[in-house]
Amino acid sequence: MIDKQQVISIAEKWLNTKEGYFLVDVDVTPDNRIVVEIDQAEGVWIDDCVDLSRFIESSLDRDVEDYELEVGSAGIGQPFKVLQQYINHIGQEVEVLPKSGAKIKGILVKADEKGFAIRTTRKEKVEGSKRPKTIEVEMPFGHDEVKYVKYVISLK
Numbered sequence: 001m002i003d004k005q006q007v008i009s010i011a012e013k014w015l016n017t018k019e020g021y022f023l024v025d026v027d028v029t030p031d032n033r034i035v036v037e038i039d040q041a042e043g044v045w046i047d048d049c050v051d052l053s054r055f056i057e058s059s060l061d062r063d064v065e066d067y068e069l070e071v072g073s074a075g076i077g078q079p080f081k082v083l084q085q086y087i088n089h090i091g092q093e094v095e096v097l098p099k100s101g102a103k104i105k106g107i108l109v110k111a112d113e114k115g116f117a118i119r120t121t122r123k124e125k126v127e128g129s130k131r132p133k134t135i136e137v138e139m140p141f142g143h144d145e146v147k148y149v150k151y152v153i154s155l156k
Contacts, residue, residue, distance in 0.1 A: 001028065001030055001032060001065075002032050002034060002060065002065055002067055003028075004026055004027075004028045006060075007026050007028060007034055007036065007056065007060075008023065008026050010055070010056050010059045010060075011023055011026065011036055011038070011052065011056065013055075014051075014052050014055045014056075015038065015052075018040075018048065020040045020041055020042065021038055021039070021040045021044075021048070022038065022039060022040070022082065022084045023036075023037075023038060023082075024037040024038060024039050024074040024081050024082055024085065025037040025074070025081050025082075032065060032066060032067035032068065033067070033068045033070070034056075034067055034068065034069045034070065035070045035072075036052065036053075036056065036069075036070070036071045036072075037072060037073065037074045037075075037081075038052065038071070038073060038074070039073055039074040039084070039085060039088070041088040043073070044072075044073030044074075049071045049072055049073070050071075052071050053069055053071040056069060056071070057069060076151070076153060077150060077151065077153050078150060079148035079149060079150045080148075080149050080150060080151075083111065083112070083113060086108065086111035086116050086149070087111055089108050089151050090108050090109065090110065090111060091107065091108065091109075092107065092108060092151060092152075093105060093106070093107055093108075093151075093152040093154065094106065094107075094108045094118060094149055094150060094151055094152060095149070095150055095151075095152050096118060096141065096146055096148075096149050097146060097147040097148050097149075098141065098145055098146050098147070099145060099146060099147055100145070104118065104120055104139065105120065105152060106118030106119050106120030106139065107119045107120070108149075109138060114142065114143070115140060115141050115142040115143055115145075116140075116141055116149070117138050117139060117140040117141065118138070118139050118141075119136060119137070119138050119139075120136070120137060120139060121134050121135065121136050121137070122134070122135065122137060123135075
């Protein structure tokens with residue numbers, strides 16, 4: 001079986017020559033199906049996926065071990081997997097599914113290795129008012145407190 005760490009190392013060599021690109025995920029199955037996901041703030045170009053695929057192929061030997069290789073961008077609307085995806089989407093609407101509750105939509109306002117925060121609205125009863133008022137709140141989350149976070153695709 002092809003070593004996942006070897007594929008990561010090869011991909012990172014190529015990524016270091018491309019400004020703004022970063023590795024999202026590498027998966028190697030027992031039958032040597034290799035899937036490499038990359039991303040960039042401005043989006044991933046197909047030519048770059050082809051270039052990375054050729055670079056990986058030139059570093060592996062099919063005579064030693066046969067494999068299937070797929071290189072692509074992190075899917076739009078897919079859950080974030082690495083911190084850089086959070087950072088690239090600060091200021092944009094995301095959907096959060098906490099382990100303890102229902103989906104929440106809000107604007108991603110900050111992110112680091114410990115967690116992230118979104119700004120959202122909710123209705124609260126304000127003293128002296130008959131009806132609940134909509135207020136804006138910032139909600140912090142640890143990465144281990146959520147099942148997923150993903151970018152909300154808006155067709156406005």
